[in-house]
Amino acid sequence: MSATSAQADSGPAISAKRGAISIRGITRIFAGSVAAVDHVDLEINAGEFFTLLGPSGCGKTTLLRMIAGFETPDKGRILISGKEMQDVPAHKRAVNTVFQSYALFPHLNVQDNIGFGLRMRGMKPADRKKRVDSIMELLQIGQFATRSAAQLSGGQRQRVALARALVNEPDVVLLDEPLSALDAKLRAELQIELLRMQKRLGMTFIFVTHDQHEALVMSDRIGVMSRGKLEQVGPVLDVYEKPRNVFVAEFLGLSNIWPITPTGEHSARAPIGEISITAPLSGDGMAMIRPEKIWIYNDSAAPKDRPNLFFGTVREAIYMGASTQYRIELAGGQSVLAIDTNNQAAERSWRPGEPVAVELKPENIMLVSP
Template sequence: MAVTRPSVNPQARAATGTLAVEDVVKRFGEVTALGGVSLEIKAGEFFTLLGPSGCGKTTLLRIIAGFELPSAGRVRLGGADITGVPANQRPVNTVFQSYALFPHLSVFENVAFGLRSRRVPQAEVHKRVEMVMGMLQIERFMARYPHQLSGGQKQRVAMARALVNEPQVLLLDEPMSALDAKLRAEVQVGLRRLQRSLGTTFILVTHDQDEAMTVSDRIAVMREGQVIQVGTPEEVYARPRTCFVAEFLGAANLIPARRGGGGAETPLGPLELPAPPRWEQGNLAIRPERVELVPEPRGHNCLRARVREVVYRGSHQEAWLEPGGLRVRAAAHPALRPGQEVAVHLPKEALVVLDD
């Protein structure tokens, strides 16, 4: 997605207040989709709700949008309670997974639809539509119809239709899921650049960990209707709190452990840790790229292992070692081979003591 920075920021007044979700519960009959979720999203922040299908992230987005009412709890924007405010009266717009473009309207009229429904004067409609289309570089498509557009072009039109209404908050419901991998990567970078140029609060729903890591200021990892961890991409990746977060945010080695000897006793042997664990028995995590291959197993947190399996990834190789099933990410050369004996080091600063 190419983005042209406007000379005057049309959404300068968009980032006017914090969005607060306070103890929100949502029940559908006997099913609890959200079990008391609380979040605070800063004005002008790119915030992502990340989790597997069925974790409640889309339900939470729909409550923020006003398409669903919570069974309990509140939603506030800039301090004002908007829980009961109808969707069409909130300073919030949504870009849907399907884009939801009107097939019988041209691109221009799709983008202008919200303004016309609010009876904005014709001259203002043309001015704002042309400005946002220029910003997203889709002016040349304005006379086309949705069936004449590619997936990436439809995504930009859907973005333009939402942004032309100058929302305080823009909600994105997996808008890149229909794009191929190459285009998705390009759109992610463009989306991040667009958000920074506008200063509008963006809230993205996705199950794609790479996407969340690429675009977000902060990420809320969700599971079974609960927020498990909130933090910057670096925090949730490098310092996960639970086994679920460690495994959901990329590959992770989980090592069962028992407290002892100033560190932990594990099936791999005794390991030094950055700080003693609070539990008697639990789990440690270390990312595959932090496991080091060394010439000899000297010093603390070193062991001998045997290569069980190797997968060549082009820029690197991944190997699974025994004992312990350790996963290692290493340079592609020299090539590892199954059955090879290696020495590895688990740096204590790379070992994370999980809460479970």
């Protein structure tokens, strides 16, 4: 494509900053199937921790492979650091990829695995050692330097895989579910380490996961994908608190969602009854409230004269340590899901069969499209 077509593009200006990525109308259709990636437009900032989140099969890996240059788009363009990637082969891109199960060379020890790429590039042994040592220190794997890759645990192998990518000092690091195979505790540790490392090194990270919790913990911004399309892109807090549609709301956490018919600018009829909503209403849609945003009271202690106060009975109480998740059946037969922090003595939580009131504050009710 010519330089003039870049200016003719609508959309944001292309950033030439090192590590910035511009994805424009990218599409990949595999033979005999629907588009794995379908007209995706995405701007990723230099030095950003960006997460692609979506269910299995939604096109995350395909998109990542096109950025890396392992897969050729059928349509659209990708620019890295302001440069068109169309004719740039994978090994010439300033990009390194870490996969879920990374094939280390079993016959090489840890430091030789990490330094392999640098050796191929012809870096002098002394310079290579300096680079390898410093990355091993950063990832706390120095004590395994001479151990063979086959003698490492899962967590250690992923650290080495990460070191292998980072030692090349790429502008962009692509991570395709690199922590999915690890147990919960190790995974939580590596999440925080990865985050610290990314901030310290200032590289652009594109992290792929199907795990909403992981996405929330790690990212500056996330892009939620479904069936080859980006459903919503934004800072973590925005996407969680103000999901655009039902898919994003449900994929990113627990939610109560009801169809509504407006009865005024700030009121609507929902299956649970008439509700007040702070956001201005227009047309039919869905109302969404996160369970942790619902207040629960003993029915006799419920505040008077508040909007969106509903009475019901606890039907289910699932104790989760720090919080308890309740299913509360309202007088009309509809249920709401509410989560309460266990910040009181255990005997002060609610039990199945107890009468309660719930308050859905109007400002906590979001409007989402179906």
